[in-house]
Amino acid sequence: DQQVKQNSPSLSVQEGRISILNCDYxxxxxxYFLWYKKYPAEGPTFxxxxxxxxxxxxxxxxxxxxxxSAKHLSLHIVPSQPGDSAVYFCAASGTSGTYKYxxxxxxxxxxxx
Amino acid sequence: xxxxxxxxxxxxxxxxxNVTFRCDPISEHNRLYWYRQTLGQGPEFLTYFQNEAQLxxxxxxxxxxxAERPKGSFSTLEIQRTEQGxxxxxxxxxxxxxxxxxxxxxxxxxxxxx
Numbered sequence: 648d649q650q651v652k653q654n655s656p657s658l659s660v661q662e663g664r665i666s667i668l669n670c671d672y673x674x675x676x677x678x679y680f681l682w683y684k685k686y687p688a689e690g691p692t693f694x695x696x697x698x699x700x701x702x703x704x705x706x707x708x709x710x711x712x713x714x715x716s717a718k719h720l721s722l723h724i725v726p727s728q729p730g731d732s733a734v735y736f737c738a739a740s741g742t743s744g745t746y747k748y749x750x751x752x753x754x755x756x757x758x759x760x
Numbered sequence: 761x762x763x764x765x766x767x768x769x770x771x772x773x774x775x776x777x778n779v780t781f782r783c784d785p786i787s788e789h790n791r792l793y794w795y796r797q798t799l800g801q802g803p804e805f806l807t808y809f810q811n812e813a814q815l816x817x818x819x820x821x822x823x824x825x826x827a828e829r830p831k832g833s834f835s836t837l838e839i840q841r842t843e844q845g846x847x848x849x850x851x852x853x854x855x856x857x858x859x860x861x862x863x864x865x866x867x868x869x870x871x872x873x874x
Contacts (some may be wrong), residue, residue: 689868690851747819752800
């Protein structure tokens with residue numbers, strides 16, 4: 648049972664435009680969410696997080712939105728840059744405090760110059 | 761470099777052999793996690809430690825898998841009697857309990873079982 652789903656395996660965006668990556672989850676006990684970026688042959692790199700007490704968190708070009716009622720979060724990258732081309736994973740954790748994150752299957756973003 | 765270090769980066773082994781991977785976390789981090797990632801999938805949680813205590817190992821894939829963190833610093837993940845299905849990227853991550861929500865990952869060990 649895939650508790651965290653990223654239904655778009657890939658996304659192509661023109662440089663300078665907005666990239667929107669989506670993530671859905673099924674477990675209402677999840678209360679902390681992360682986005683990671685992964686380049687080939689490297690480990691995931693932390694991008695941005697959001698707690699369930701918030702509905703938005705911003706860090707530079709990256710903004711994460713959380714819609715708890717829809718069990719949906721999205722990552723917005725504005726403006727998109729060629730260096731943003733990577734695989735993006737969302738991850739969710741429950742209230743146990745152990746931060747045993749459940750990851751989605753990832754979305755491959757390609758930013759076209 | 762004070763990041764998470766994993767060795768080796770690549771391991772090729774024959775089916776039935778034992779393999780051991782090492783992870784050195786960020787020095788002040790007291791939590792250490794092991795994940796596995798297969799092609800087209802996200803990282804899958806295996807086990808985690810708080811200091812030297814292994815607080816969950818139920819997600820280890822079989823009794824052929826074991827992990828240790830003997831002095832609360834580096835950790836090892838051992839796979840005995842490897843099978844072709846064990847081929848994957850094995851990722852280690854660490855975090856600081858007090859701000860533990862953010863995991864810092866190493867570059868992983870890519871295992872190929874022939």
